[in-house]
Amino acid sequence: MASSPNNGSPSGSDHATKPANKVFSKVDLDGHVLPPSPAPSSPSNGRRRYALATELVYTDSKDQYGASSIPIYQSATFKQTSAAGGNEYDYTRSGNPTRTHLERHMAKIMNANRALAVGSGMGALDVITRILRPGDEVITGDDLYGGTNRLLTYLSTNQGIVVHHVDTTEVDRVREVISEKTTMVLLETPTNPLIKIVDLPGIAKSVHDANPNALVIVDNTMLSPMLCNPLELGADIVYESGTKYLSGHHDIMAGIIACNDPAIADKMYFTINSTGCGLSPNDSFLLMRGVKTLAIRMEKQQANAQRIAEFLESHGFKVRYPGLKSHPQYDLHWSMARGAGAVLSFETGDITTSERIVESAKLFGISVSFGCVNSLISMPCRMSHASIDAKTRAERQMPEDIIRLCVGIEDCQDLIDDLSRSVSITTPFTTR
Numbered sequence: 001m002a003s004s005p006n007n008g009s010p011s012g013s014d015h016a017t018k019p020a021n022k023v024f025s026k027v028d029l030d031g032h033v034l035p036p037s038p039a040p041s042s043p044s045n046g047r048r049r050y051a052l053a054t055e056l057v058y059t060d061s062k063d064q065y066g067a068s069s070i071p072i073y074q075s076a077t078f079k080q081t082s083a084a085g086g087n088e089y090d091y092t093r094s095g096n097p098t099r100t101h102l103e104r105h106m107a108k109i110m111n112a113n114r115a116l117a118v119g120s121g122m123g124a125l126d127v128i129t130r131i132l133r134p135g136d137e138v139i140t141g142d143d144l145y146g147g148t149n150r151l152l153t154y155l156s157t158n159q160g161i162v163v164h165h166v167d168t169t170e171v172d173r174v175r176e177v178i179s180e181k182t183t184m185v186l187l188e189t190p191t192n193p194l195i196k197i198v199d200l201p202g203i204a205k206s207v208h209d210a211n212p213n214a215l216v217i218v219d220n221t222m223l224s225p226m227l228c229n230p231l232e233l234g235a236d237i238v239y240e241s242g243t244k245y246l247s248g249h250h251d252i253m254a255g256i257i258a259c260n261d262p263a264i265a266d267k268m269y270f271t272i273n274s275t276g277c278g279l280s281p282n283d284s285f286l287l288m289r290g291v292k293t294l295a296i297r298m299e300k301q302q303a304n305a306q307r308i309a310e311f312l313e314s315h316g317f318k319v320r321y322p323g324l325k326s327h328p329q330y331d332l333h334w335s336m337a338r339g340a341g342a343v344l345s346f347e348t349g350d351i352t353t354s355e356r357i358v359e360s361a362k363l364f365g366i367s368v369s370f371g372c373v374n375s376l377i378s379m380p381c382r383m384s385h386a387s388i389d390a391k392t393r394a395e396r397q398m399p400e401d402i403i404r405l406c407v408g409i410e411d412c413q414d415l416i417d418d419l420s421r422s423v424s425i426t427t428p429f430t431t432r
Contacts, residue, residue, distance in 0.1 A: 052226060053295035055109055059288075061101070070101040072285045094273050098281040102288045106246075109291070110225045111232060112258035114265035116272060117279035117287070121221060121241025122147045124255030128217060128237055129184075130271045131264075134160030136183035141168040141198070142396045143191040146385040148219070152186075165396075169329065171202040178210040187235075188219045189228075190333070193345045193380040193404045194397075195320035197329035200336055204234025215264070221245070221371070226298045227339040231260060242279075244371025247290035248297050252283045297373060297409060301342035304375075304415060305407040309344050311416050315423070317346040342407040343370050345380075347399050354379055354401040360422035363415055370406030375415055380404050 050058065061070055073096055078089040089095050099117055107115035118124050125148060132138070132155065140152060142165045155161040166173040168187055178185075185207050189198035204216045217237045218230035224245040230238045240246060242254030259265055272278050279287070302323070309321040319326075322333040323340030333340070348354045357377075358366055364377035381393055381400045393400070407415070 052109060056226075056294050057292045059101070059105055070098055070285065070288060072281050073097045074281050092281065093276045093278060096278070096281050096284070098288075099279055099284040102279070102284040105288060105291070106256050107258060110238060110256070110258040111229050112238070113260045113262065114258065116257045116265070116268055117242070117284060118255045118257070118272060118277045119279055119283075120253045121219075121239065121243060121255040122151065123277050124239040124241070124257045125151060125219070127257060127268050127271050127277065128239060129155060129161075131215070131267055132159070132161050132183055135162070135181065137162040137164065137179065137181040138184045138186060139164045139166060139174055139177055139182060140186040141188060141191060141196075142166060143194045143196055143398070144188060145192050145219070146380075146387045148186070148188075149385075150387045168198045168203065169196045171199055171206055174203050175206045175210065178207060178214070180211060182207070182211050182214045184215050184217055186217045186219070188222065189336075190222050190322055190341065190343070192222060192343070193320075193385065193402060195322065195327070195343070195345055197322060197327075197333045199332060200230055200233040200235065208234070222343055223337055223339070223341050224294060224298065224371075226294050227341060228337045231258065233336060236261065237264065241371075242287050244369060245294060245298065246371075247287050248293060248372055249290060250369065250372040250374070252286045252290075254279055254283055254287050298339065298342070300409040301407050302339050304409070304412040305342040305344055305405075306340065307412050308405065308407060308416060308419065311419070312344075312346050317348065319344060319346045321345075343404065344407070345402050345404045348401050348403065351401045354403050356425065357419075357422045358403060360425045361418055362421075363410060363418040364405065370404075372406075373409045375408035375410055376406040378404050378406075 059070070061067065063071060076092050078087060080087050080090060089097060103115045103117050106117065107113065118127060129151065138152065138161060140163065152163045156163045162181070164177045166177060168174055174185065185203065187198050187200065187203065189200060190196060191198070200218060207214050207216050215236040216234060217239070218235040219240070220228055220230050220238050221241045221244055224240065226245070237257065237259045239255060239257045242256050243250065243252065246256065247254060257268060305321065306323045309319050309324050313319045313324060313326065321327060321340060321344035322330060324330070327333070348357065358379055361377050364375045366378060367376045368378060368383050370376060380402060381398060385393065385398070
């Protein structure tokens with residue numbers, strides 16, 4: 001942790017403390033000067049200047065040797081120039097130049113004042129929920145990522161946190177349970193795997209009107225900043241699994257948190273610095289490299305997903321995808337987002353049929369997760385959401401036969417042919 005710049009050092013040490021003061025002059029909860037991990041975004045005006053596809057690629061790098069890609073500062077410690085310390089970095093747990101570069105870049109593309117990088121998407125949510133105290137109440141959806149549900153269940157069972165699961169597609173259902181004890185409202189849109197759409201502006205306004213102290217938290221992993229910016233829709237904190245679309249290749253684990261309130265950012269950074277869950281230099285470099293191709297990857301993945309959704313729907317399957325006009329919340333989705341994403345789900349009406357389709361696919365790998373260049377297929381109730389017990393899944397109307405497709409960048413006709421063969425092997429196409 002960085003040292004205080006005024007520890008009785010001679011005046012000559014002022015120069016040594018200048019970088020830390022210049023970058024971020026606030027102090028943490030222990031009274032120490034904060035290193036630059038909760039960094040201001042880049043460029044210096046704090047907001048995007050160009051089209052997002054351009055900003056994803058363009059970075060302000062001030063490497064001493066003019067490196068076009070930020071170097072990997074694979075070092076645990078950094079030498080100081082005085083006995084009092086005070087340089088920008090002293091220990092990678094507190095801050096690292098590679099991670100800082102990534103955080104500034106992510107803050108820029110997420111249109112946030114601060115961004116923080118940690119070891120996974122669930123690690124990001126864990127940092128956020130450390131704000132909670134016993135007796136606090138959380139409102140969240142009834143269609144949640146399995147890992148999120150698992151963490152909230154642990155908090156309610158062991159930490160005295162009260163969790164309300166409601167249908168977040170209806171603003172009134174959320175409004176009914178808001179109280180003075182509500183500390184967080186945790187939202188996903190589209191939801192996973194039922195692909196339900198949540199009215200982010202409507203809920204954010206209702207929450208802030210009823211309880212100005214409550215925080216609206218949005219998991220934006222399903223869309224990425226390429227397609228949606230929840231901070232612009234009323235959210236207080238946004239987080240994403242960098243493992244998915246941001247990196248795009250499923251070769252790292254990462255999580256990104258973004259917000260605009262400096263006090264909230266300080267609290268979350270305190271947790272990251274205290275627990276040591278900040279993203280490693282090497283993974284920061286890989287995520288920085290991956291995010292530069294987000295626009296072109298998402299463009300291809302969305303185009304493929306749209307064609308596949310139309311193909312499945314034309315053959316009688318119940319398809320859940322916000323790119324289809326048959327989606328009951330099509331208009332709501334497009335009022336908030338710039339695209340439909342590349343995750344869709346469909347139902348066959350029979351668990352055994354679904355299992356055979358999943359196991360017959362050749363190009364679609366059977367795997368959890370989404371957002372990578374390779375197409376994936378799974379049955380959520382058997383894999384990503386298996387931690388939610390069958391009784392709860394039934395109460396939340398999650399079909400046991402549902403198949404989730406996470407569409408990649410392969411040739412779309414090859415993917416459609418693969419699905420066609422998989423379905424024909426199990427059952428002839430029928431219109432339902």
